[in-house]
Amino acid sequence: MMVGQRTRRCREYTGPAPQSVAIRAREPNKLPPEYLILESRKKEDALREMMKINLAQGFSDLKNEWERTTDKKILLNNVRQEVGNRLKAQEFSIEERRERLRDMLRQEEQHYLAAMEAAEETTLERQARMRERAKSLKEKRESERLQIVQNKYDQQFRAQCEELRTTLSKREQDIVCAERLEQLKLKGEEAKEQKAYDEMYAQLWEKDRQEKMAREEREAHAAHERNRETLDVLHKQMAALDTQKEEAKRLKEEELQLMKEQAALRKMEEQAAAEEKRRRQQEMRDMLDLSLKMKMRKKAKEEQEQLAFDLKMLEQLLEESRNEAKEQLQRKIELREEDRRYRDFLAHVVAEEKQKERELERLIQHEVEAAWQKRLDQWRTERLVRRKLLEEVMAGRNQQLQERLAENMRRKAENDRECQELRVAIEENRRYEAEQAMKRMADSRRYQGDLQDQIHYNDQMREERRRNDDYEFLMGMQAEKEYQERLKDALDNPIFERLHPMRRAMLNKQ
Amino acid sequence: MSLTLADDERYCFTVEWYEEMAARVRQFQFFYFVKAQSIEMYDIKNRKMFLRTSVKENNISPADLYLGNSINVCGRLLNIVDYGDDYTRRKLSAKKERTLGMIKPDAVDKLGQILDKICQKGFLISRLRMCRMNRNQALSFYQEHQSKPFLNALLDYVTSGPVVTFEIVGENAVGAWREAIGPTDPSAARKTAPTSIRAQYGQDVTFNAVHGSSDPGAAAREIEFFFPSSGPVPPNTARVGNCTCCIIKPSAVKAGMAGKIISAITEAGFQVGATQMFTLEKANAEEFLEVYKGVVHEYSAMVVELTSGPCLVLEICAPEGSPPVAPAFRELAGPTDPEIARHLRPRTLRALFGSDKIKNAIHCTDLPDDGQLEVEYFFRILDR
Incomplete structure (x- = not known):
C-alpha cells in the first residue's frame, strides 16, 4: 500500500512541501441538540415499563404461589381424607368382621353349651338311676345285716357254750x-x-x-x-x-x-x-x-x-x-x-x-x-x-x-x-x-x-427307791386285788352287750 | 434338648431389639447368669445398664441361647445376632452347632412324620421354611455336585416341587443330623440303619427324601442360602386360593407336637400348601389378632402366647373347585377350649394336643373369609 493512500484517523494532512499541513474541518454533530433529554426520557419510559411488568409479575407470582399451596393443601386434604376413609373402611371392615366373629363364636358357644347340655341326662333318667342306686344300696345293706346276724349268732354260741x-x-x-x-x-x-x-x-x-x-x-x-x-x-x-x-x-x-x-x-x-x-x-x-x-x-x-x-x-x-x-x-x-x-x-x-x-x-x-x-x-x-x-x-x-x-x-x-x-x-x-x-x-x-x-x-435316792418299790408293790397288790375283785365281779354278773333283737324283744316282753 | 452347663457360668451375646416407639434397632449386650438365674442387658450405645431381671419371669432356658434365635424379655423380642465374648463362643459354638436339613419334594407330604421323628431324636429346629427352588437356585445350591453325572436328575428332582428346609441347632448338630438321616442310599440305609429317616421315607439314591449338610462349612453356606441375613430368598409356596391359616402355637412347638399335629392334618385329608416358622413381634401379633380384640376376653393372653416363641404357620388348602376349606378345617381343629373339645369332640386337634384355652395347640382361621387374609399376612407381608 502506498503511503499516500493510507487512511487517516486524524484530521491533519501533510502537504508535498515540508512543513505544509492542512487541517480538515470538523464534521458537524450528528446527534440532535436535545439528545440527552430524549435519552433520559427514553430511560424513564423503559423504567416505567419495567416496573409495570414487575408489578404484574409479582402479582402473577403471588397468584401462582397461592394456587400451588392451595393445590398442595387440597391434595394433602384429599389424601388425608382418602387415608381416613380407608382407615375407617378398614376399621369398619374389621368391626364388621369382629361382629361376624362375635356372632359366630357366640353361636358356636351356644351350640356347644347346648350340646353339652344335651349330653347331660334328663330328669327321668336321673330318677331311674337313683332308683337303681337306692335298690342296690338296699340290697347291700340287707346283705350286711345278714352278715352281722350270722356273726352275732356265732358270738352267742361262743358266749353260751360252757x-x-x-x-x-x-x-x-x-x-x-x-x-x-x-x-x-x-x-x-x-x-x-x-x-x-x-x-x-x-x-x-x-x-x-x-x-x-x-x-x-x-x-x-x-x-x-x-x-x-x-x-x-x-x-x-x-x-x-x-x-x-x-x-x-x-x-x-x-x-x-x-x-x-x-x-x-x-x-x-x-x-x-x-x-x-x-x-x-x-x-x-x-x-x-x-x-x-x-x-x-x-x-x-x-x-x-x-x-x-x-x-x-x-x-x-x-x-x-x-x-x-x-x-x-x-x-x-x-x-x-x-x-x-x-x-x-x-x-x-x-x-x-x-x-x-x-x-x-x-x-x-x-x-x-x-x-x-x-x-x-x-x-x-x-x-x-x-x-x-x-x-x-x-x-x-x-x-x-x-x-x-x-x-x-x-x-x-x-x-x-x-x-x-x-x-x-x-x-x-x-x-x-x-x-x-x-x-x-x-x-x-x-x-x-x-x-x-x-x-x-x-x-435319799435309795430310800426313795425303796419307798417307791414299796409303794409300787402296794399299788400292785392293790391293783391285783382290784383286778381279782373286778374279775370276780365280772364273772359274777356277766353282761351281754349286743343281744339279738329278737332276744331283746323277748326279754322286754318278760 | 438337654444341655449340661456348669453352674457358675455367664454367657454373653450381642442382641438386637427393634424399638417400635423410636422405629430403630437398638443393640445390647445380653448377659445370662446360669447360677443366679438372672439376665442383664447392657446398652452398648449409651454405655449403661439397660435392665436386669430374673430368668423365671421370662422363661428363658440356656437351651434357648443360640445364634439366630429370638427371645422374649419383658415383652421385648430380642434377636441374638452374635456371641458377646470368646468364652461364650468357645463354650457354645460346639454345643450350638447349626446345620441345614431339607425335605425333598417326594417326602414333603410326610412332613409331619419327619418333623415328629426329628423332635423325637431331640433336635431343635430354629428356622423352617417351605419354598420352591428354580433351576438356577438349585444349581447354586448343589454347586459341589457341579461336575457329577447325576446333577441333572438331581436338579430335576429338587425343582419338581416344594421343599421344606430347616435349620437345626444342637451339640454336634452336623454329625448328629447326618447320623439321623442315615446313608445316602436308602436301600443301604435300610440294611445298616433301619431307623434312619432315609431308610423309612427314601426310595433310591436320587429320591432319598432328605438332605443334610456334609460339614460345618457347607452347613453355614446352605443356611445362608435358604435363610440369608439379607437379600433374596427362594419364594415360598403359598398359593392363597381356597385356603385357611393354621398356626401351631409356640407352646405346642416347644412341646414338640408340631410333627404330630401336621401328621393329623394331612391324615385328615388337608394339604399343607406352605409352611414357615415365624417369631412374631408384639406389634405383628396384635395386628394379626386385631379381629379378636374386644371379641374374646383372652385377646391379650393370645398375643402373649403368640409372641412367646417361634410358631409354625401353615397354609391349609384344598384342591381348586372343592368346597371352602376353612369351615372344614375348623371342624378338625375343634372348639377353642380343649376342655369342651375333649367332652364333645374328643378326636379334634385341640382336644388331642391342647392344654388350656390359651395353649390350645393351634390357632385356625375362624371367619371363613379371613383365611386368605391371614395367609397373605404371613406369607406375603411378613415373609419379605
Missing part, C-alpha cells in the same frame, strides 16, 4: 401265767442288769477315788519336792552370801597389806635415793679432786718449762754480753737493772700467777660448783620424775584398790539386794505355800462336803 368258755378261759389263764412268768423273768433280768450297772458304777467310783488319792499323793510329793528344792536354793544362796563376805574381808586384808607394801616401798626408795645421792657426790668430789690435781701438775710443769726456757734464754744473752766487753759493764748495770726489774717482774708474774692460780682455782671451784649444781638439779629432776612415776603407780594401784573396793562394795550391795530378794521370795513362797495349803484344805473340805452330799443324796 365247755368252750372253760377251755378258752383256761387257755387264757395259761397265756397269762406264761406272760407273768415272762414278766418275772424280765424283771429278774432287769434287776440283774441294774445290779451290774450299779456295780460297774461302784467300780468306776472306786477307781476314780483311787486315782484321786494317787493324784493327791503325787501332788503332795511334788509339793514336798518343791519345798525341798526351794530350801536347797536358799542354802546355796546363804553359802554364796558367806563366801561373798569372806571375799570382802580378804579384800580388806589385801588392801592393808598393799598399803604396807606401798609404805615400805616408799621408804626403800627414799633410802635408795639418799644412797645414790651420796654416792654421786662422792664420785663427783673424787673426779673434781683428780682433775684439780691434774691441772695443778700440768700448770707447775708448764711454769717450770717456761722458767727453764727463760733461764736458758738469759744465759744465752749473758753469754753474748760477755762477748762484748765494753758494753758489758754497761750492760751489766743495765742487766742488773733489768734483772732486778725482771725479778720484780718475775715476782710480779709469780704473784700474778698466784693470783691467777687463785683465780683459776676460784674459777674451777665455781665451775665445779656449777657442774655440781647442775648435777644436783639433774638428780632433783630425776628424783622428781621417779617420784612422779611412783606416785602415778601408787595412784594406779590406789585406783585399782579403790575400784576393787567399789566392786566389792557393789557386790556386797548386790549380795545384800539378792539376799533381800531371796528373803522376799522365801517370804512369798512361804505365803504361797500357806495359801496353797489353805486352798487344798478348802478343796478337800469342799470335796468332803460334796462327797457327803453325794452320800446323803444316794442315801
